[in-house]
Amino acid sequence: MPLPRLIPCLDVAAGRVVKGVRFQGLRDVGDPVELGAAYSDAGADELVFLDVSATLEARGSAVEVAARVAEEVSIPFTVGGGIRSVEDATAVLEAGADKVSVNSAALARPELIGELAEVLGTQAVVVAIDTEAGRVRSHSATRDAERDTVAWARECEERGAGELLVTSIDRDGTREGYDVELLARLRDSVSLPVIASGGAGSAAHVAAALDVAQAALLASILHENPARLVSLRDELRALGVALRDAA
């Protein structure tokens, strides 16, 4: 198996990194290229840029952000948020992103997963699953998607997903730890890599997630502070997690 991965997640709106609680009250916290490059220097294994723009006009900027990031950052990155078609996904990859992440669009029309995999290759297709109490949520977790999380994960794999980015909505922002029990069920149900998301408050939480998942998404635990990633990597190494030597 490749080494466990640490993946900082940057929420982007209208071309800027923003911070907010559950998509409410967004505030500008920096430039995606500068912050992405700083995380890369601090030892990030990959990056995720999630477009949380409220409007379609602002979303056009995702391609531009991908193009700017690709010029400055030479580690892999994923772009998600508002991707609804093969055309949307192709534009982001041609700008220099390595993977796209789809969520509500795949729930609305699951065939999209296979269409993306055929054109872009399965490794470029991440399906993001927001989950609460074993059920899938859609539309920024505001709606019940009326699907069982494990069953949807299996269907995503069958349809051609390359990875699952699983966010436990009930843990998100709580700093109480990832939903390791759910992650273990997913590990036993699919053979895809799983990226754990939601609930990280300490290095021990991240280490526990990396025991059952292949990667950990890091959001609020980093506070948009690349130096925190450096210290987190040190703490994880001390806990026996084999991380990449990023020199």
Added chain:
Amino acid sequence: MKVAIASYGAGNVRSVELALRKLGAEPRLVHEPEPLLAADLAVLPGVGSAASAMAGLRERGLDEALRERAGAERPILGICLGLQLALEETEEDGGVAGLGLVPGRAVRLRAGRVPRIGWAPVDPSGEAYWFAHSYACETPAATATSEGIAAVVESDSFLGVQFHPEKSGAAGLRFLERMCLSRA
């Protein structure tokens, strides 16, 4: 140095272009045989799935151009699926004939999580590079491996890498400089 990057489908080839430019080369995306033949180095990046990629190469006449380049022993770099397409065949998409530049075939990964995504050390150097693949090469031409999987393949003027040097940070750029630009 003039580098032609074969453009034959949808995918991230811009990162290859940007990495080569950082290293002082003059990369250019090409869609037709002539500039691919004329360049000092030709790059075959991997985009899409095997069947759509081979169809994309054929439509543009790039398959014959790559065979001609290999026949003339001029340097070619294949990355990820670009390496697998250089083999005789791949199991992907129910079986697809490759370019036949390198002996061997690509077979589906059967152990571990598939796709195999992430950073993994490559032996003998021990340096870690970023991989993202579901198929792997079975070839006598492998010169470096990662967890037993062919990571670097060398056959006459063809150099193939299963990992993505253009996405492997400073280590990837060092690899491109050492193995491609200083040799081509």
